[in-house]
Amino acid sequence: MLSFQGMKTSTKQSAKKLWGGRFSQQTSSLVEQFTQSVSFDQRLARYDVAGSIAHAEMLRKIGLLSKAEAAKIISGLKAIGRDIATGTFVFREELEDVHMNIEAELTRRIGPAAQKLHTGRSRNDQVALDERLYLRDILAQVGTEVAAVQRALVDLATRNKALIMPGFTHLQHAMPVLVAHHLLAYVEMFERDKSRLADAAKRANVMPLGSAAMAGTGFALDRAFVARRLGFAGVTSNSMDSVADRDCLVEFLSCAAMLGMHLSRLAEDFVLWMSPEFGFIDIGDAFCTGSSIMPNKKNPDVLELLRGKCGRLYGNLIALLTVMKGLPMTYNRDMQEDKEPVFNSADTLLAALKTLAAMLRTVTFKPARLAAASDDAFLLATDWADYLVTHGVPFRRAHELVGKAVALSIGRKCRLTGLNAADLRAISGEFDPGVLGIRTAAQSVNAKKTVGSTNPRAVERELAKWAGLLAAQPGRRPGTK
Numbered sequence: 001m002l003s004f005q006g007m008k009t010s011t012k013q014s015a016k017k018l019w020g021g022r023f024s025q026q027t028s029s030l031v032e033q034f035t036q037s038v039s040f041d042q043r044l045a046r047y048d049v050a051g052s053i054a055h056a057e058m059l060r061k062i063g064l065l066s067k068a069e070a071a072k073i074i075s076g077l078k079a080i081g082r083d084i085a086t087g088t089f090v091f092r093e094e095l096e097d098v099h100m101n102i103e104a105e106l107t108r109r110i111g112p113a114a115q116k117l118h119t120g121r122s123r124n125d126q127v128a129l130d131e132r133l134y135l136r137d138i139l140a141q142v143g144t145e146v147a148a149v150q151r152a153l154v155d156l157a158t159r160n161k162a163l164i165m166p167g168f169t170h171l172q173h174a175m176p177v178l179v180a181h182h183l184l185a186y187v188e189m190f191e192r193d194k195s196r197l198a199d200a201a202k203r204a205n206v207m208p209l210g211s212a213a214m215a216g217t218g219f220a221l222d223r224a225f226v227a228r229r230l231g232f233a234g235v236t237s238n239s240m241d242s243v244a245d246r247d248c249l250v251e252f253l254s255c256a257a258m259l260g261m262h263l264s265r266l267a268e269d270f271v272l273w274m275s276p277e278f279g280f281i282d283i284g285d286a287f288c289t290g291s292s293i294m295p296n297k298k299n300p301d302v303l304e305l306l307r308g309k310c311g312r313l314y315g316n317l318i319a320l321l322t323v324m325k326g327l328p329m330t331y332n333r334d335m336q337e338d339k340e341p342v343f344n345s346a347d348t349l350l351a352a353l354k355t356l357a358a359m360l361r362t363v364t365f366k367p368a369r370l371a372a373a374s375d376d377a378f379l380l381a382t383d384w385a386d387y388l389v390t391h392g393v394p395f396r397r398a399h400e401l402v403g404k405a406v407a408l409s410i411g412r413k414c415r416l417t418g419l420n421a422a423d424l425r426a427i428s429g430e431f432d433p434g435v436l437g438i439r440t441a442a443q444s445v446n447a448k449k450t451v452g453s454t455n456p457r458a459v460e461r462e463l464a465k466w467a468g469l470l471a472a473q474p475g476r477r478p479g480t481k
Contacts, residue, residue, distance in 0.1 A: 036093045037336050043343055044098050045089070047133035049081040051126065051209060052102065054229040056117055058222050064120070069113045076110040077102075098130070099123050120221050122213040124243040124331040129209040131338070133230065135248055138346045139201040143194050145353035146259070147473045150187050152360035154466045157183040160365045161456075161463060164374045164441045165280065176379050176441035179365060181454040182269075184462055189262040196255045204248035207232035211242035214330040244330040246320065249342050253317040256345040260313035263352055267306035270363070274300050279369040284362025287355075302359055309348050316341035374441040377416035381406055383444045384416075384435040391432045401431050 053074050060070035080102055083089040095101045100123075107114040157180035167177035207230060210216070210223035216239040223235040236242040273280035283300060291297035319341045323334050381402050388398035404427045409416045421433035438444070448455040 032094050032096075035096065035333070035336075037097045037339065038091045038093055038095065038101055040343060041098045041127075041336075041339050042091045042101070044127075044130040044134055044339075045084045045091075045102065046081060047130040048098050048102055048126070049077050049084065050133065050230065051129045051226075052117060053077050054226045055121060055209065057229060058226045059116070059119060061225060062220055062222055064219060065113075065116055069116060072110050072113045073106070073117055076106045076114065079109070080105055097123070097127075099126055120212060120217045120219040121209060122211075122243070124213050125208050125211040125239075128211075128243055128245070129207065129230075131246075131249060131342075132204050132206070132208065132232075135204045135252055135342070136201060136231075138342075139197050139204065139252065142256075142259075142346070142349050142353070143197045145350055145357070146190050146194050146197070147470055148357040149353055149360070150190050150466070151470045152357045153183050153187050153190075154463060154470060156360055156363055157187075158463050158467070161459065163365055163367055163370050164445060165370045166373050166376065166379060167454075173376055173379055175382055176374050176444045177454040178445055178456060178459050179370065180459050180463060184459070184466065186262065186266050187466055189265075190259075193255065193259045193262060196258065197252075200248065200251045200255055202233075203251065205231075205233045206236050207234070208236045208242035208245075211236065211239035214240050214243050240330045244327070246324055246335060246338050249338050250317070250320055250324065253313075253320055253341060253345055256349055257310075257313045257317045259349060260310040260352075263356065264307045264310035266356075267303040271300050271303045271307075274303075278373070280366060280373070282364050282366065283359060287359040287362055302355055306352055306356060309352055312348055313345055316345045377409075377418075377439070378406060379441060380416065380438055380444055383438050383447060386447075387435045387438060388430070388432060391434070393430050393432075397430065401428050402435075404428075405431070 056065060056070050056073045056077070059065040060067060065073070080089065089105070091098070091101050092104075095104050103114065103118065106117065160183075161178065161180040163179040164176050165179050165182065166173045167175050167182070207223065207227040209226055210221045227233075227235050236245075270281065270283070272278050274283060283302075285298070287302050288298050289301040290299065320338055323337045327334055384405070385395065385398040385402045388401065389395050393401070405419060405424060406416060408423060408427070409419055412418075417436065417439050419436070421436065424431040424433050424435070438447075445454050445456060448458070451458065
């Protein structure tokens with residue numbers, strides 16, 4: 001059968017175990033099926049080969065392999081790596097895991113020299129190494145895709161930078177904001193996600209190989225040499241922690257869960273905006289689906305799945321936290337359960353981010369609908385209160401006076417700006433009728449003065465800043481702006 005990566009997997013049973021010297025009975029086929037991990041940890045195969053090559057080079061350097069033995073081992077590993085890359089390598093479930101599969105195949109191909117490769121290492125530190133190598137790549141890939149989403153948001157914001165929409169609190173009309181300002185809020189969220197991913201990568205970039213089973217080894221391994229060959233910043237300091245630690249995986253899942261939360265919040269906004277009740281946006285047909293019974297439907301399924309997959313990302317984090325919470329030092333087989341949540345979250349994030357970035361490029365805003373929604377005089381209530389403050393009325397008193405004006409306009413079933421000077425003076429002589437000059441959403445956004453506000457000049461500066469920052473980051477796709 002084929003794995004999710006197209007690698008071939010065999011279910012042939014009862015191979016001789018590489019660890020079987022002290023056992024008198026053959027392993028039950030039920031145990032083999034229950035305990036095997038190669039059906040999913042084969043994803044680590046190319047990292048396992050890279051780690052083994054570096055380990056072999058180090059064993060040659062310190063004299064535990066001859067030059068000829070090292071050359072034979074490395075040549076065999078590279079050949080296996082090529083087969084893995086082309087999908088022709090057959091993984092055997094009876095060999096338990098990716099490590100045993102590669103070692104057994106190396107032995108078959110080059111003979112006794114392969115049996116020296118495992119000198120000074122254990123599968124405990126070997127898998128810890130493979131996972132960190134894998135995680136470094138995934139963290140970089142996810143960061144690149146987050147940047148692509150940011151670019152798509154900045155492009156969308158730039159195309160619609162003159163549009164005004166109602167801003168919401170409690171999902172109720174609050175104050176007018178620029179569409180671009182709203183979209184840039186998500187750019188800020190995703191920037192924090194990238195920062196967390198980059199921090200996680202720093203903590204993952206420490207090499208555990210050479211810790212062996214849990215106590216280190218009596219061989220004078222040159223761990224720093226292997227770390228340099230594999231591009232690590234340094235080596236771990238405690239052999240027990242090295243094989244017991246899965247913090248970097250948990251941290252990735254935590255970053256993934258928070259990123260998923262941000263994706264879900266963005267998706268919810270866009271689902272609302274696409275609904276007929278809002279009618280703020282349309283999304284390209286290629287990123288929507290229809291109904292099997294209602295011919296009129298155009299459903300934002302991509303956005304809904306972005307919301308739904310957030311639950312999967314949360315679940316993967318909780319799964320690994322739960323696996324790890326009660327484990328004694330050091331390695332325990334429970335830790336085999338660390339891989340599938342990590343792989344699943346990585347796949348989920350990469351697919352979600354790539355799809356979202358592509359979808360955002362098809363989004364169009366509807367200026368007439370946005371203008372109609374923003375033409376709500378109640379959105380100006382805070383601007384009225386601010387105006388009174390500039391004319392000597394304490395803010396709390398100004399808030400009360402404008403609140404009474406709002407109540408009066410509701411009672412009369414008219415716009416707030418439909419009141420006249422006499423109406424305002426009837427509320428209080430403190431009510432300067434000059435507030436009636438504040439009548440439009442454009443006046444409201446232009447009046448904002450604080451750094452980080454929705455003022456058009458401030459937003460224009462932010463758009464330029466983000467365009468520059470994102471242009472300098474990796475992952476720009478050819479032909480995109």
